[in-house]
């Protein structure tokens with residue numbers, strides 16, 4: 001990375017940072033409703049080598065985005081609605097920092113990533129948060145982790161045009177090895193919960209369907225809009241405020257489609273609390289399996305964000321012995337996670353590959369998801 005940086009920009013970088021992708025264990029599309037989520041940061045990460053400049057220019061190059069030649073953008077020209085392609089996730093961070101009144105000068109940046117793109121594993125948050133961490137550290141902004149995550153989210157929402165919540169950025173910044181993060185997205189508080197699957201003889205398989213998703217696409221925004229509409233009709237500020245007890249009666253006030261959308265959000269947020277309680281109590285983590293399955297069914301039937309390919313993988317994983325499995329991330333494709341005994345990992349992976357072939361879907365890639373650390377300077 002350092003050698004490449006030198007070749008690109010003719011000098012050594014000031015430092016090297018890394019920021020991870022994530023999988024969300026449970027609690028999907030709850031983060032923009034003030035609900036709970038439970039992500040882990042992955043070992044797969046984006047590395048950025050960065051040097052501070054004295055002027056206003058941002059130069060970025062990326063091996064993994066097939067952009068070996070630097071793109072140059074003047075920070076002063078960055079504006080919502082502008083088209084900066086994949087560089088939006090980086091220049092957007094500088095734009096967001098300026099908007100907060102921070103002293104922002106340009107940077108030269110070289111990027112490389114092994115977070116699969118379009119797999120629902122937050123490759124974009126890894127880019128924006130790695131950039132935010134590096135820019136902040138180099139500029140002496142002294143930001144707390146939540147603010148670093150906010151810069152990443154602002155870049156994605158306002159400059160890249162992807163209307164995400166804050167889960168992915170918080171997971172990328174605040175990840176801790178062998179822990180899951182129970183995030184209350186209303187209060188923006190994080191409880192680190194021990195999540196050491198290898199110690200329990202378990203693995204979390206990540207099964208990438210290679211079915212593409214895109215957040216900027218209309219479906220994610222449409223779900224967000226439906227949730228806002230449901231909250232409005234229920235007379236609450238956000239769906240988080242609706243109690244899970246006696247839900248059927250409460251939701252009776254809604255038309256059928258909004259009823260299903262709201263039911264998913266409210267029950268999935270409640271499932272996060274159940275899973276977090278089980279893990280915190282030191283109970284056998286296998287017991288969270290049925291909640292993972294229930295979450296998948298809710299995403300498939302009520303929120304309608306799964307896809308035939310991921311449904312097939314979820315079913316195959318459970319049929320082959322996983323304790324539970326569910327799609328993770330924004331949906332419409334992407335990845336499935338499956339909780340399995342370590343010695344069954346290979347069997348479950350093979351069953352998924354076979355199910356994809358039988359259904360005429362792309363061959364999935366399977367790897368073990370290991371709870372890892374968040375964005376940090378590595379050199």
Ligand code: GAF
Nearest residue numbers: 028029164165166167329330
């Ligand atoms: C995407 C978004 F970026 C997150 O904010 C979250 O809404 C997720 O989809 C669904 O839970 O990853």
